[in-house]
Amino acid sequence: MIEPNQINPLALKVVAPSQAVDETDQRKKELICERCSGNDFVKRRKSTQGYQIYLCIGCGRHLTDSPPKYTPTSPEMEYFKNVWDCRNFGVESRVGKYQYKLNFSSIQPEWLLKSTKQFIRYSLSNVGLSSCSARLEAIKHFSLFLVEQYPSIKPESITRDIAIHFLSYIAAKNLSASWRCHTIGALRIYFEACIINDWIPFRRHLIRHEDFPKRSKSIPRFIPEEVMTQLNQYLPELAEPVQRMILVLQDCGMRISELLLMKYDCLSQDKSGDWFLQYHQFKMKKDITIPISRELVGVIQEQQRYIREALLDSFKYLFCANESGSRVSCGAFSASPRPMSATAFSKMLNDLGEKHSICNAAGDRWHFQTHQFRHTVGTRMINSGVPQHIIQRYLGHETPDMTAVYATIHDKTMKQEVSKFHDKIVNISGQIVESDSPNVDTADLQWFKHNIQAQALPNGSCALPIIAGECPHANACLTCTHFRTSGQYLDEHKKQLDQTKQLAESAESKGWNRQAEMNRKVQASLENIIKTLEG
Structure with missing residues (x-):
């Protein structure tokens, strides 16, 4: 159903259910569909309030010929009501929500009601409608406290002791620290605004910094x-x-x-x-x-x-x-x-x-x-x-x-970071190798050795399980994707890097291109491994 304030101006005329049929037919001709701009309608059922529902022939959209729920009035007239429609103060509701009303009806005593209206109207000029609604809710809790504990109190009689009593009052409700902080904060803003603007002669510093409960550290509510x-x-x-x-x-x-x-x-x-x-x-x-x-x-x-x-x-x-x-x-x-x-x-x-x-x-x-x-x-x-x-x-x-708040480190990320300070398990590209086993409680090298029976090598290990048979790449470990190593072999890698560089240079000087190419590949793998292990 179309929101009343979105209906075409021609559709705003009220048609009472008791009017003659010919007037209803004439009304049907005046309607214009906002979706397709068509004006060809057929009558359907009536709403529970007795208003006629029409169906647009052009696009199939339904339109209810009901009077608007919002009646514009001046801000001065709206102010004296106990339920405000904030559109009359030029305020729009939060997007995606159709909340326009603020209800002051439950606030007592009279001096609190009067000052609350002054405070909320002032708040509408500098914060959003949802924030004003939250401030109003905080004052309602304070109102309920006064009615229960101090029904005849005057504003000038509200002391720091009474403020402390209120803090105990809301603490006893076993509500979250965040809710209490918002309530206490809204009340402090209210008290200060009343003092500054001479609305109510409250005493100063009724709410103090130490009154706010300590909030627990926020945990990100991410979707697994x-x-x-x-x-x-x-x-x-x-x-x-x-x-x-x-x-x-x-x-x-x-x-x-x-x-x-x-x-x-x-x-x-x-x-x-x-x-x-x-x-x-x-x-x-x-x-x-x-x-x-x-x-x-x-x-x-x-x-x-x-x-x-x-x-x-x-x-x-x-x-x-x-x-x-x-x-x-x-x-x-x-x-x-x-x-x-x-x-x-x-x-x-x-x-x-x-x-x-x-x-x-x-x-x-x-x-x-x-x-x-x-x-x-x-x-x-x-x-x-x-x-x-x-x-x-x-x-x-x-x-x-x-x-x-979002800086929650997952287990996988934590392992990558911790590995910077412990032995890394890396492949020939220098990439850190992760284990997906849930039972890992030692280094990945040990996991490879004992859990999948990987083959141990003088300078690392082979991730190809023994049960897969003999290695088809004899003496080619540093160009093989199954090779794994860690920091305990760092000195061996450095020695081998020096030797490999000499072999590559010698092969190039003699024109042995194949041997030079193979040694340069081994050199690149060793440089990647050493860089990662020392990083």
């Missing part, structure tokens, strides 16, 4: 590889626009609000032919540009073609909502000219997970949250050796501390 593999396996079952949304999240790690309101013209290309993605970070209130792969460019260009074919040119976003919300059966998707909600997107994702019982390695059913994709991208980049300041810029973080 086994879960991501299962998700991608069943991805084709989702509608193609939803598939593309997930692919963009997997590659770029943006916040869900940034994905939902990404502009249609989001791609740019430099003179070298490389592609970049541009989008707006609502949390940081800034635009960001990141490099992307050509594969992702193809995905985005497919979505651009879909939007232009399905919707009018006036639709300015890359992704749109589904006509029937999150109810997508067999990959069906009917484009609706409004951004998709975060709730609908999450439901599609988790419906797929529930259908196929997507689980982690422990066998627990995985519940997808959109922000997990952001944590996954950050963690993958950390474990791929990308410098932290590059990740900070890629994800659009303001401080290194925000990026440090």
